[in-house]
Every structure is written in C-alpha cells, then in structure tokens.
Amino acid sequence: xxxxxxxxxxxxxxxxxxxxxxxxxxxxxxxxxxxxxxxxxxxxxxxxxxxxxxxxxxxxxxxxxxxxxxxxxxxxxxx
Amino acid sequence: xxxxxxxxxxxxxxxxxxxxxxxxxxxxxxxxxxxxxxxxxxxxxxxxxxxxxxxxxxxxxxxxxxxxxxxxxxxxxxxxxxxxxxxxxxxxxxxxxxxxxxxxxxxxxxxxxxxxxxxxxxxxxxxxxxxxxxxxxxxxxxxxxxxxxxxxxxxxxxxxxxxxxxxxxxxxxxxxxxxxxxxxxxxxxxxxxxxxxxxxxxxxxxxxxxxxxxxxxxxxxxxxxxxxxxxxxxxxxxxxxxxxxxxxxxxxxxxxxxxxxxxxxxxxxxxxxxxxxxxxxxxxxxxxxxxxxxxxxxxxxxxxxxxxxxxxxxxxxxxxxxxxxxxxxxxxxxxxxxxxxxxxxxxxxxxxxxxxxxxxxxxxxxxxxxxxxxxxxxxxxxxxxxxxxxxxxxxxxxxxxxxxxxxxxxxxxxxxxxxxxxxxxxx
Numbered sequence: 001x002x003x004x005x006x007x008x009x010x011x012x013x014x015x016x017x018x019x020x021x022x023x024x025x026x027x028x029x030x031x032x033x034x035x036x037x038x039x040x041x042x043x044x045x046x047x048x049x050x051x052x053x054x055x056x057x058x059x060x061x062x063x064x065x066x067x068x069x070x071x072x073x074x075x076x077x078x079x
Numbered sequence: 080x081x082x083x084x085x086x087x088x089x090x091x092x093x094x095x096x097x098x099x100x101x102x103x104x105x106x107x108x109x110x111x112x113x114x115x116x117x118x119x120x121x122x123x124x125x126x127x128x129x130x131x132x133x134x135x136x137x138x139x140x141x142x143x144x145x146x147x148x149x150x151x152x153x154x155x156x157x158x159x160x161x162x163x164x165x166x167x168x169x170x171x172x173x174x175x176x177x178x179x180x181x182x183x184x185x186x187x188x189x190x191x192x193x194x195x196x197x198x199x200x201x202x203x204x205x206x207x208x209x210x211x212x213x214x215x216x217x218x219x220x221x222x223x224x225x226x227x228x229x230x231x232x233x234x235x236x237x238x239x240x241x242x243x244x245x246x247x248x249x250x251x252x253x254x255x256x257x258x259x260x261x262x263x264x265x266x267x268x269x270x271x272x273x274x275x276x277x278x279x280x281x282x283x284x285x286x287x288x289x290x291x292x293x294x295x296x297x298x299x300x301x302x303x304x305x306x307x308x309x310x311x312x313x314x315x316x317x318x319x320x321x322x323x324x325x326x327x328x329x330x331x332x333x334x335x336x337x338x339x340x341x342x343x344x345x346x347x348x349x350x351x352x353x354x355x356x357x358x359x360x361x362x363x364x365x366x367x368x369x370x371x372x373x374x375x376x377x378x379x380x381x382x383x384x385x386x387x388x389x390x391x392x393x394x395x396x397x398x399x400x401x402x403x404x405x406x407x408x409x410x411x412x413x414x415x416x417x418x419x420x421x422x423x424x425x426x427x428x429x430x431x432x433x434x435x436x437x438x439x440x441x442x443x444x445x446x447x448x449x450x451x452x453x454x455x456x457x458x459x460x461x462x463x464x465x466x467x468x469x470x471x472x473x474x475x476x477x478x479x480x481x482x483x484x485x486x487x488x489x490x491x492x493x494x495x496x497x498x499x500x501x502x503x504x505x506x
Contacts, residue, residue, distance in 0.1 A: 020421035021270045021463045040457045041430075044422035 013051045013077045016060050020044075022071035029072040032063040051077055094334045095318050096294050100187035106222065108229040111190040118194050119300055120201055129202040133159065136296060138304035140316045145170060145252075145289030146361065146389045148378045151296070155199070157277060158286050164203040165283030167196045168261065169210040171219065171290040172245065172252030175361040176412075176506040177392045180320040181290040182219040183332040185212065188294065189226035193240065195293025198300050199286060200238040207239045211257060213247035215506070220244060247506065249362075249416035253464050254278060254287040256418070261285070267418040268464035291320055291391075312338035315377035319391055323348035325358075325502050326397035335376065337388070342372040345395050352397030356480050358503070360389025362409050363469015366402065366476040385476065394503055401496045402481030403488060405503050406474060407435035412505055413470045424467040427458035431474055438485055441493035448489075451478070 016036060018029075025043040035056060037045045052060045052074070064074040094101050099114035121128055137152035158164045169192060171181035184192050196208040210227070212220040220242050227240040243261065245251050251266040258278040260266035277284040288296075295317060299307050308316040315337040324330045327348035335344050341357060356366050359376075365386035367374065374380050381387050396402055414428035434451045437443050451474070459471045478485055488494055 017272065018461075019270045019463075020423065020461055021267075023422060025422055040423060040427075040461075041454075042422055042426040044426075044461070046457070046461070 012057060014057055014060060014074050015049060015051055015077050016047050016064070017073045017075065018045050018047055019071045019073060022069045024069050024071070026068050028066055028068065029063045032066070033059055036060065037063075045072070095298055096184065096191060096291070096320060097187060097334050099191075106187055106189055106226070108190055108226065111188070115191070115298075115301055118197060118297070120198065124201045129159065132198060132202045132300060135299055135304055139295075139299045139307040140304075140314075141292065141295050141299060141307070142315070142378070143289055144291035144295070144319055144391065145254075146387070148388060151288070151292055154286065154288075155202075157275065158203050158284060161277050161284050163284070164199075164205045164277075164286045165207070166261075166280050166285040167200045167203070167205045167208045168254075168257060168280075168285055168287040169193075169196050169208060169290055169293060170252055170254065170257060170287055171210060171212050171223070172247075172257065173213060173216065174249050174252030175322075175390045175392050176249070177324050177362065177394055177504055178322045178390050179332050180322055180391055181212075182216055183320070184290045184294055185210075185219045185226075186222045189223055190230070191294040191297045192290045193223075193226055193230060193293075194297035194300075195288070195295070196240075197238055198296055199288070199293070203286065205238065205286070207241065209261060210240065210242045211245055211252075211261075212242055213251065214244045215247040249413065250418050250464065250466055253466070255464070257287060258285055267420055268462075268466070270463040289390075310336040312375070312377055314379055319376075319388060321376070321391040321393050323393050323395065324504055325393075325395035326351045326354075326400060327395050337377045338375040338380075340373050341367065341376050341393070344376050345372070345393055348395070350395050350397060352399055354395055355398055355400070356396045356402055358392070358394040358396070358409075358473070360387045361392045361469070362413055362503075363466065363473055364389050364392065365472055366406075366480040368480040385472065396502060400502045401439070401484055401494045402477055403435065403484045404439045404494045404496050405501065406477035406481070407432060407439045408501050409503055410435050410470060410474055413466070413473075417466055418464075421462040421467070423458045423461035427454060427461075428467060428470050430454055431458065431470065435474065435477075438488055439494040439497055441488050441491050443485065443489040448478075448485075 029045050030037040030039050060074045064072050103110050133155045141151040142148040173181045210223050224242045245260045245266050253268045255269040256266045261280045311317045318334050322332050327350050329348045333347050356368050410432035414432045417424045437447050455471045458467045
C-alpha cells in the first residue's frame with residue numbers, strides 16, 4: 001500500500017469512502033483534506049461519492065493510510 | 080403478542096398463504112399435504128430442475144417480502160453463479176415491533192415456510208436450513224420445531240433443519256446482522272460496500288430469505304407462475320401479508336392482493352375513528368396522509384410517495400391521536416434500537432428524537448425545525464445499514480403529514496396526548 005502514494009499518477013481515478021462502523025471520529029481525514037471532508041455536528045466525516053480531483057489524490061491516499069481506525073478508505077474507480 | 084388472523088370478508092382475494100389454516104385451523108403436516116399436495120421435488124433433483132425452479136420464480140415475478148422488495152429470482156441466480164449455498168436462512172426475526180406475520184406463518188402454516196426453504200436448499204445444494212426466531216417468541220419457535228420434527232419422521236431428510244434463537248432487537252433481523260450472529264459474532268449489521276457479494280456463514284455462502292418469501296416459493300413451485308400472477312398487478316404480482324394495528328377494532332395479520340388500495344386494506348381491520356394517517360412499511364417507513372390512502376399497496380405506486388410496502392406493517396392513526404407525539408415516541412424507540420456502531424446513527428437518532436419531543440412539548444421554534452432539516456441530511460445514508468435512513472424517512476414524512484399538529488404545538492401549545500398511552504405498539 002505504501003507504494004501507492006508515490007505511484008499515484010494523474011490517471012489514477014479514486015474515490016474516498018468512510019467505513020461508518022470503524023470510524024471513531026478522530027477527524028484526521030478532515031484536517032488533511034478539508035476540500036473533500038466535512039465533519040458533521042458530532043465530528044464524523046461526511047464525504048461525497050464523486051472522483052477525487054487529481055491534485056488531491058496523493059493526500060487522499062495518505063489520509064487513508066494514516067486513519068487510526070483504518071475507516072477512511074480510498075479506492076480506485078473501476079473503468 | 081397477538082397472533083390473530085382473520086379471513087378477509089370484503090375482498091375477492093382468497094387466502095393463499097393462509098389457505099390451509101383458514102380451511103382447517105390445523106397446522107400439522109398431514110393437513111398441509113392434504114391441502115397443497117406433496118412438495119414437488121424430483122428424486123434426481125439435479126441441475127436442470129434447479130434451473131427450472133429459478134425460472135418459475137422469475138416468471139412469477141416474486142419479490143422479497145422482508146422490506147427491500149428485491150427480485151427473488153435475482154438472489155437465486157446470484158447464488159447459483161457463486162456455486163453452492165451452504166445454508167438457507169429463514170428470517171422470521173420480526174424485527175418490526177408492529178409486524179406479526181412471521182409468527183403467524185410459523186404458527187399457522189409452518190410447513191409452507193419449510194417447503195420453500197427445502198426447495199431452495201435442494202436446488203442450491205445447501206445442507207442445512209436455519210429457522211431464525213427471536214428469543215422472545217417461544218410459541219413461534221415451538222411451532223417451527225414441532226413442524227421440523229414432523230418432517231424428519233419417515234423419509235430420510237437430505238436437509239437438516241434447525242430452529243435458532245437470535246436476540247430480539249430491531250436490527251437483529253437485518254440480514255448481515257443475522258448472518259454475523261449465526262457466525263458466532265454479535266448480531267450487528269456489517270459495512271458492505273458491495274451488496275452483490277453474497278453473505279456468508281463460516282466463509283460459505285448463505286442465502287437469507289424472509290419467511291413469507293419462502294412460503295410464496297412453496298406455492299409457486301406447486302401451482303406455477305401463471306397462478307401466482309392471477310392476483311396482484313403485473314408489476315407486483317401475488318398476495319402479501321400485512322399486519323394492521325393502531326386505531327383499529329380488529330388488529331392482526333391479513334393476506335391481501337398487492338395493488339389493493341391502502342384504504343381498502345385498512346378497512347379489513349375496521350378503523351375505530353376517522354383515519355388521519357397510516358404509517359406504511361414499518362417504524363422506518365413513511366406516514367401517508369388521508370389524501371394518499373387510495374394509493375395501491377405495491378412497491379412502485381408507494382415509491383412515488385417516498386413510501387414502501389416494507390415488511391407489510393400498517394399502523395392506523397385516527398383523530399384521537401397526535402402524529403407528532405407518536406413520531407417522537409417511534410423516533411426515541413428507534414434511537415434506542417440502533418446497533419451503536421455508526422456515529423451518525425448513534426448520535427443523530429437521539430438528537431432527532433429529542434427535537435421531536437421539543438416540538439410535541441410546545442418548544443418547537445423555527446430553530447428546531449431548521450435543525451431537524453439539517454440533521455435529516457446529516458444522518459441519511461451514513462450508516463452501515465438502513466436503520467438511520469428509515470428513521471429520517473419516517474420523521475420527514477411526519478413533518479409533512481402532521482404539519483398542522485407541528486404548527487399548533489410550535490405556538491407554545493404542548494401536545495395534550497404526550498402522557499396518554501401510545502397508539503403505536505412496542506416490544
């Protein structure tokens with residue numbers, strides 16, 4: 001997985017998701033990616049389903065890697 | 080809990096699922112076989128037979144009766160593609176507190192449910208059938224166990240049937256929660272990003288069906304898809320079981336043709352006063368106002384109003400009850416019945432319930448209504464299962480249908496019915 005950050009090319013289209021069962025509202029994802037993640041009034045992340053803009057792909061992958069609950073997920077969009 | 084069934088008197092539909100019960104008031108195997116004939120399974124039940132059973136179900140247009148109205152044939156085809164199903168799970172969890180239909184089926188016509196499960200087990204080479212009855216419904220479990228014992232006498236059963244007793248909670252009947260429990264884990268819904276991946280128990284695929292769906296399969300296998308389509312509508316063929324409760328003289332489980340107007344369906348239970356609204360689907364369902372009651376009870380027409388047949392629950396509210404107060408109670412109950420896994424559900428549902436209590440208590444100012452609208456958006460679609468979505472749907476429809484009540488209370492007039500007994504039933 002660690003290689004993904006370096007290899008995140010312009011063409012890789014990814015989407016982010018939150019596993020609501022695993023998420024414990026640490027909020028790191030919102031700190032790293034305020035453009036993609038907002039927090040609800042209880043501190044849980046709200047994300048959209050649209051593809052992540054190319055310039056944020058690297059950050060999104062990092063947010064997924066750094067999530068203490070492994071609840072923030074980045075996944076490649078199948079073509 | 081009451082397991083009262085009545086023969087519909089003012090509808091042309093003859094009971095199908097409950098036919099043998101209405102005719103003989105006996106649930107034993109001999110009565111069942113005399114009424115419906117033996118289970119049509121060939122001695123060499125091979126690939127060809129399995130495929131043809133799937134085709135019969137597809138032609139019949141049967142959809143799941145647990146709440147999602149998913150095409151049964153698609154679920155069957157998915158299982159056939161994934162090889163074999165190790166376990167057939169009969170979902171009789173009756174998670175909806177206002178539903179009695181699974182209990183009625185297993186107490187009045189248990190063999191019809193078991194026939195459906197046996198057909199699927201033989202067609203998908205499953206070795207076992209697990210009949211899931213919640214730990215509180217002893218009589219239902221005893222009836223199912225008795226029926227299983229009757230079947231295993233005589234012929235050597237190729238399929239092993241067992242009754243299991245998961246904990247009675249609203250979400251225990253959600254299919255991924257059920258398979259989790261059967262797998263030795265807590266009965267909690269799982270996060271499943273891809274719903275087309277079959278559920279499993281012990282890493283082997285498992286097929287979960289509502290008890291009513293299985294009973295329909297048993298009839299379709301015997302009488303064919305043409306017969307099945309003789310009642311209901313083209314898009315929604317067949318009958319379904321509904322549980323009528325609330326402000327009615329004769330609460331209970333009734334069998335009606337899909338497509339029957341909601342007003343005719345609730346008339347079977349004799350509403351006790353002027354009907355104001357009907358909660359359709361379940362506690363995570365939708366309130367329909369009296370202007371919408373001519374809507375056919377079928378998935379597509381109800382979907383146009385944001386409603387669904389759901390688990391066949393219909394709660395009638397008349398002029399003696401306040402919709403806002405009842406909704407506040409349902410929301411609080413639903414908040415207490417969550418799995419406690421997902422933040423938006425854990426915190427959002429109690430928050431919505433408290434807002435409704437404020438409205439019922441005469442403290443619902445503009446800020447409260449704005450906050451509610453915001454919270455609906457914050458909670459919807461953010462759980463591992465549909466539990467929070469259902470509560471939002473129910474609460475949203477309440478604000479529309481009971482707009483007058485909401486406004487009246489918001490003017491600083493607390494609901495006088497806050498202390499009167501609830502119209503809606505809870506377990």
